[in-house]
Amino acid sequence: MHESNRLKVAILGAGSWGIALGNHCQSIGHDVRLWEFDPVAARRLEQQRERPQVLKNIRIHDSINITNDLNASIKNAELILLVVPSHVCRSVLKQLTQSQIQSNAVIVNCAKGIEIETLKRISEIVEQELPSFTPRYAVLSGPSHAEEVAREIPTAVVVASTDELVGRFVQQSLNSFHFRIYRSRDVxxxxxxxxxxxxxxxxxxxxxxxxxxxxxxxxxxxxxxxxxxxxxxxxxxxxxxxxxxxxxxxxxxxxxxxxxxxxxxxxxxxxxxxxxxxxxxxxxxxxxxxxxxxxxxxxxxxxxxxxxxxxxxxxxxxxxxxxxxxxxxxxxxxxxxxx
Ligand SMILES: NC(=O)c1ccc[n+]([C@@H]2O[C@H](COP(=O)([O-])OP(=O)(O)OC[C@H]3O[C@@H](n4cnc5c(N)ncnc54)[C@H](O)[C@@H]3O)[C@@H](O)[C@H]2O)c1
Missing domain, CATH: 1.10.1040.10 (N-(1-d-carboxylethyl)-l-norvaline Dehydrogenase; domain 2)
Known part of the structure; x- marks a missing residue:
């Protein structure tokens, strides 16, 4: 990857999907920080660099920075991938409002779910919690089991954003020869x-x-x-x-x-x-x-x-x-x- 295309990527959530996406982003040349909210789990991940309970036989790239500090993970990040279960997305987004999130960062939601209490989709929660990021929001979805993406098994997904330029930016930033990304406006x-x-x-x-x-x-x-x-x-x-x-x-x-x-x-x-x-x-x-x-x-x-x-x-x-x-x-x- 050309140095000018290298991005600072924050992955919020170090479960199976967060680890697979983190390794993917690192392997295509980005600078990745992986945030785990549980301090004990974060320390263990840092030492062992794997999480066999959720993703067997996959090692987290040595150059990925693993942290329990949300602020440190998103510092200067141009892409922020939200990879926690949908029922905790609101609480993570609320924490982002208190942190030093870069105003031109793009939030890419990778969770799949609807909030039970409010019946809101994640884009609607972003609209409520971080309204200025509404135009800088994208969702990544599709048939993509972490177990296969982590092994670089060819996978195709779709990224949707209401803003065509944001959609193109995410598509071009995360696409690779084994992770093909289509684009949509239908969030x-x-x-x-x-x-x-x-x-x-x-x-x-x-x-x-x-x-x-x-x-x-x-x-x-x-x-x-x-x-x-x-x-x-x-x-x-x-x-x-x-x-x-x-x-x-x-x-x-x-x-x-x-x-x-x-x-x-x-x-x-x-x-x-x-x-x-x-x-x-x-x-x-x-x-x-x-x-x-x-x-x-x-x-x-x-x-x-x-x-x-x-x-x-x-x-x-x-x-x-x-x-x-x-x-x-x-x-x-x-x-x-x-x-
Ligand atoms: N695993 C996959 O193959 C896959 C693929 C596509 C999409 N997804 C979606 O991605 C999301 C995450 O899935 P996963 O498989 O990585 O889940 P997981 O259960 O493996 O990991 C969840 C992560 O969220 C963290 N977490 C839990 N409670 C939290 C809280 N209160 N605050 C902050 N972080 C918290 C956990 O510590 C862990 O790091 C889900 O919505 C899932 O549907 C998963």
């Missing part, structure tokens, strides 16, 4: 695609765990996509975005992959385990659980039918039997495929 669609698919991934896992078969699981994905884009359209997204990387692409990988925690969680539930028990056994966030709560509220508010997501919510939180949920889905009034 609403890209954010919703990445968030809503996690609920459908839980449904796919339930199918696997309960032994429903390939036909059932294959039916789930396009019908899941239909309800995702129905809500998206109501909220102002371009329905075509859901046919792209952050919609269909991410849905396919999350419903099929052994790396998907949401699919795994669903599989355990499908086998008859209780949600609390499954969550206890997981070290990493499964965003689909919280997102199912948000989706039920959001779809009710917007008066949009999302039958699969509602059934996932009932299975997770109301102890509904997966067989009963499937029966109710199939007993719905028959209708045209596209409505």
């Amino acid at each position: 609403v669609g890209v954010e919703l695609g990445g968030s809503l698919k996690n609920v459908i991934a839980i449904a796919a896992g339930i199918c696997d765990g309960a032994g429903f078969g390939d036909n059932t699981k294959a039916a789930l994905q396009p019908r899941g996509l239909a309800e995702m884009s129905r809500l998206g359209q109501k909220l102002g997204a371009n329905p075509l975005t859901f046919a792209g990387l952050s919609g269909m692409g991410d849905l396919i990988v999350t419903c099929m992959s052994r790396h998907s925690r949401n699919r795994y969680l669903g599989e355990e539930i499908g086998k008859g385990k209780k949600l609390a028990h499954v969550l206890e056994s997981m070290t990493m966030v499964a965003e689909g659980v919280r997102t199912s709560q948000a989706v039920v509220k959001l779809a009710s508010r917007e008066d949009v039918e999302m039958p699969i997501s509602f059934q996932v919510f009932d299975i997770l939180f109301k102890d509904k039997e997966p067989k009963q949920a499937l029966h109710e889905l199939f007993a719905r009034e028959v209708k045209p495929e596209i409505w």
